[in-house]
Amino acid sequence: MTKDFSSLAPSFNACRCEHYAVVSLSGADAATFLHGQVSNDIEHLGFNEWTLAAYCNPKG
Known part of the structure; x- marks a missing residue:
C-alpha cells in the first residue's frame, strides 16, 4: 500500500x-x-456489478 492511501x-x-x-x-x-x-x-450481471473476463483471439 502506498503512502497516498x-x-x-x-x-x-x-x-x-x-x-x-x-x-x-x-x-x-x-x-x-x-x-x-x-x-x-456478462448477460447475468446486475446493475453496478462487474466481473473479470478475457477477450480471446480466434485461436482461444
Whole structure:
C-alpha cells in the first residue's frame, strides 16, 4: 500500500492493474454483444456489478 492511501487503511485496498482495462458499453444489445465476445457470463450481471473476463483471439 502506498503512502497516498495510508489514511484510508484498513478499509481500503489499492493495487496497480496496468494490464487490465475497463470497458463500458451502452444500448439495448450491449450485454448480449459483449457476452458473445468475452470468456465470462456478462448477460447475468446486475446493475453496478462487474466481473473479470478475457477477450480471446480466434485461436482461444
